[in-house]
Amino acid sequence: MKNASRGFTLIEILLAVGLIGIIASVALAPLVFTVISLEDAQKNWSSERKEDSAVDTLFRDIRNIVKNQAFASLQVIHKDGLRVKEDDRVLIWSGSPAREGQTVGLVVYRVLEESTFDKTVGGLYRWTVMDVIASSDQRTNKPASPMDFDVERLEAKQGKLLLPGVTGMRFRVWREKKWADEYEGDSPVAVSVELIQGEEKHTHETWLPQVFK
Numbered sequence: 001m002k003n004a005s006r007g008f009t010l011i012e013i014l015l016a017v018g019l020i021g022i023i024a025s026v027a028l029a030p031l032v033f034t035v036i037s038l039e040d041a042q043k044n045w046s047s048e049r050k051e052d053s054a055v056d057t058l059f060r061d062i063r064n065i066v067k068n069q070a071f072a073s074l075q076v077i078h079k080d081g082l083r084v085k086e087d088d089r090v091l092i093w094s095g096s097p098a099r100e101g102q103t104v105g106l107v108v109y110r111v112l113e114e115s116t117f118d119k120t121v122g123g124l125y126r127w128t129v130m131d132v133i134a135s136s137d138q139r140t141n142k143p144a145s146p147m148d149f150d151v152e153r154l155e156a157k158q159g160k161l162l163l164p165g166v167t168g169m170r171f172r173v174w175r176e177k178k179w180a181d182e183y184e185g186d187s188p189v190a191v192s193v194e195l196i197q198g199e200e201k202h203t204h205e206t207w208l209p210q211v212f213k
Helices: 010-063 096-100
Strands: 074-077 089-094 105-112 123-129 160-164 168-175 178-180 183-185 190-197 200-207
Touching: 010 089, 010 123, 010 160, 010 190, 010 200, 074 168, 096 105, 105 168, 168 183
Parallel strands: none
Antiparallel strands: 074 089, 074 183, 089 105, 105 123, 123 160, 168 178, 168 190, 190 200
16 A cells, blocks of 8 residues: 655745745845835936036026126125025026016025925025016115015015925125125126035035126
8 A cells, every 4th residue: 555645734834935935035135225226316316407407597597697787797695594504695687587588687596494384395496586676766866776676575486496405505606716605796707506405515616707808
């Protein structure tokens, strides 16, 4: 009489399944790590692209400065706030709006804090203000300068969010062989913008072409 064939016990099956799981996890671990690394790299690349695009827009507006004999074409207002340490404002009399279907006008940059009250998304904003020289200074009877515009009254809904997540901006102008925090004048030799996002700071610089007459 032949012996009955012996089957696998439950313990043996569980051990086999466990071994297969261990082997599979070891084999797939590099693949999972690669996928995660690719996702992180894609996120970082996308973030860097957005920041580069925002900075390029700012530098483009400055390169398109339109000189005016009556007022300065560029003004940098340096501020250090309580909650926002680097809280600069940049005002540019630029020809860029003319390329956007408007006319030559004032372009303003500043950082707005996130607010749940009015649903403001925190970040770097850009405004084009077209009616800032419509009035006159009653005391001097001279046209009001665009650089006298009260940028504090600008709201998020009036502008364009260029880069969300920015918590501070420091803007500098190269003058007299050093970087200056405050500036009011025509197109400078070079400019530098430092964007703060939490604990990270990214600095971008550009040298501007100079026209000598």
